[in-house]
Amino acid sequence: MSCPRDSSSAGHACAVPIDERNQMPTDLDRLVEGMSSARIGSSIPRADASATWLYPSPQMFFNALRRKGHTPQAEDMEVIVTIHNMVNEQTWQKILCWERYYHPNADPKLSRFLGRPDQLSPRAWFRTWLLGYTRPFDRHDWYVEREGKEVRYVIDFYSGGGDGASFHIDARPALDSVPACYERMHCFSNKILHRLRQTMDRLLKSDQL
Incomplete structure (x- = not known):
């Protein structure tokens, strides 16, 4: 499992074999002396197997970055791969929060994923251009298999600010179906009500009401 990109915007015309599940070249095992080629398993279940997704080795990640022009x-x-794996684990947990709340009896699994760093999601566009937020440094679309159907999640990754490696992960269902629109609106209204209750509680405690 790695951070794939949309091959249509990759900026090169090299004819290389591509894995359709993650849009990454399959020839990423060229060795660099002293670099680990060991892969570790994630906690993210695969839709096409009984196993979980495997994270790329430092060697594979190095080759993938070089192929992208970095x-x-x-x-x-080693550090980059560790951070990459941690971010993916947190992303899956955020997706599971949606799945467990709105589909508690389902057994969601990740079927495929796609990096779209050059394409702002509508929500990120609104936040960036109208609210003045910092532009996300990456965007992924994750496709989750739920009860025989594939549903899409949009994930925007923001730098957390401050010192050290910190991130904010904004993961939510894509607005491409009626159920997903309901889930997004229901979640938004719950957040508004929660903030109103908090405000009322603070005012009551301060005797301003």
Whole structure:
């Protein structure tokens, strides 16, 4: 499991074999001396198997970054892969929060995913251009199999600010079906009601009402 990109915007015309599940080249195992090629398992179940998704090795991640035109440093790969894996685990947990709340009897599994860093989601566009938020540094679309149907989640990744590696992950169902629209609106209204209750509680405690 890695951070794939939409091959249509990759900016090169190299004819290489592509894995349709993650839009990544399949020839990422070229060895660099001293770099680990060991892969570890995630907690994210695969829709096409009984196993979970495997994270890329430092070697694979290094080769993927070079293929995208970056200049990674071999000595940084262990840390980068660790952060990458942590972010993906947190992303899956956020998706599970939606799934468990609105579909408690389902057994969701990740079928495929796609990186779209150059395409702002409508929500990110609104936040960036109208509310003045910092632009997300990445966007993914994750496709989840739920009870025989594939549903899409949109994930925007924001830098958390401050010192160190911190992130904000905004994961939500894509607005491409009636059930997903209901879930988004229901969640939004619940947040508004929760904030109103908090405001009322503070005012009551301060004797301003």
